[in-house]
Amino acid sequence: MTGMRFVDEFRDPELAQMLGTQITALVDPGRHYKIMEVCGGHTHTIYRYGVQDHLPENIELVHGPGCPVCVIPMGRVDDGIAIAERDGVILTCFGDMMRVPGGRGSFLEANAAGADIRMVYSPLDALRIARQNPDRQVVFYAIGFETTAPSTALTVLRAKQEGITNFSIFCNHVTIIPAIKAILDSPDLRLDAFLGPGHVSTVIGCRPYEFIPRDHGKPLVCAGFEPLDLLQSVYMIMQQLATGRAEVENQYGRVVHYDGNPTALAVLGDVFSLRPFFEWRGLGSISHSALQLSERYAEFDAELRYDLPGVRVADPKACQCGEVLKGVLKPWECKVFGTACTPETPIGTCMVSSEGACAAYYNYGQYAKQRIHLEV
């Protein structure tokens, strides 16, 4: 089998073992360490490649809120369905959104009932659908953190330049810093350090995280997405903790500039403004944590174009996604994990996207492994 350039060297098992040994040498055996990986992509890598198996038992990786699908509240799903049910509307969205359960079902179920909801890879694909269907209204259901928001912003700029009038955005973009602040302020959780989201940091840089060591005394290392990226990042965190330092460091230097991408940040600042409040599934309402289209681009704002229910829908009582998203519960500790809630029939959003902590556990066998540990 041919190797993959730029990838194989970050999955070398011997190097992984060596890093694991070096990490173990830095550990205080009498201390339990909790390190939160903020990004759902990291969660996926950790379980896909068994990263935790290279770490000593007293280093616990805690899953954070960084899966964009997992933090969408049910009421916003219902709003999307309400848009899609209007005559002449084509609703477009990323693939994982199709199965996210709302109060009235999922996009997939709405499609089966007659709505026209299409999966796209990029918001630019949604704009192309609008060009191809001038007699229809095309709405893009935008989700994601600062990695994805630039693609939505660029699409809005292109739509305005081209004078396209049958295209709009239902904006659910969120920003990572307020979510980290909410977690740091949560009384439920004691964390020692953070693995910073690599691709979000490509856009925003490392500087916005500096409040974490400064105000909370905890290290953060911006981490890449290959197994050795994560192990090296844990090693960098453990070096800081072992020497009493708390700093922002950048392990993902081959991709992330410390100041991010200034052009992308300028475009974001032009196209979007901060919402006063936004509800995050599991974390509740967080001030200034989400984006809306700025007044300059109001003509592309689906929330202004359509009358939406805007109803807050409570999560199912059995679902404990909130605790999982905050890292308070491990996925297998949820009452419905693996029984009523599976990737085929998800009750909570964490089981929908493969970057969701519950789906990652379920798909890569951690469930069975943990059950064995519990039974022994």
Add this chain to the structure above:
Amino acid sequence: MTNGASAGMATDAPVCAVTDGCITCGDVAVALTVVDTAGADARCRDEQGREEIVATELVGVVGPGDRILVHAGVAIERLAGVK
């Protein structure tokens, strides 16, 4: 999305299979090499030879051989020069 490069082709029917995770939803980005450019768009290729049309406004002027990081059909960073 099973693969960003192949799924992002400039076809009329983009597909997004969620069985192996969606790179867009997962905040995953892929490194691609520019083959040629047309205005603000660049035809890019991954290591397996799959091609994708990428919007490049956010990373400045690119040319053949440049490597860029792509997310949801948009280049979000140039890979050359980052340490």
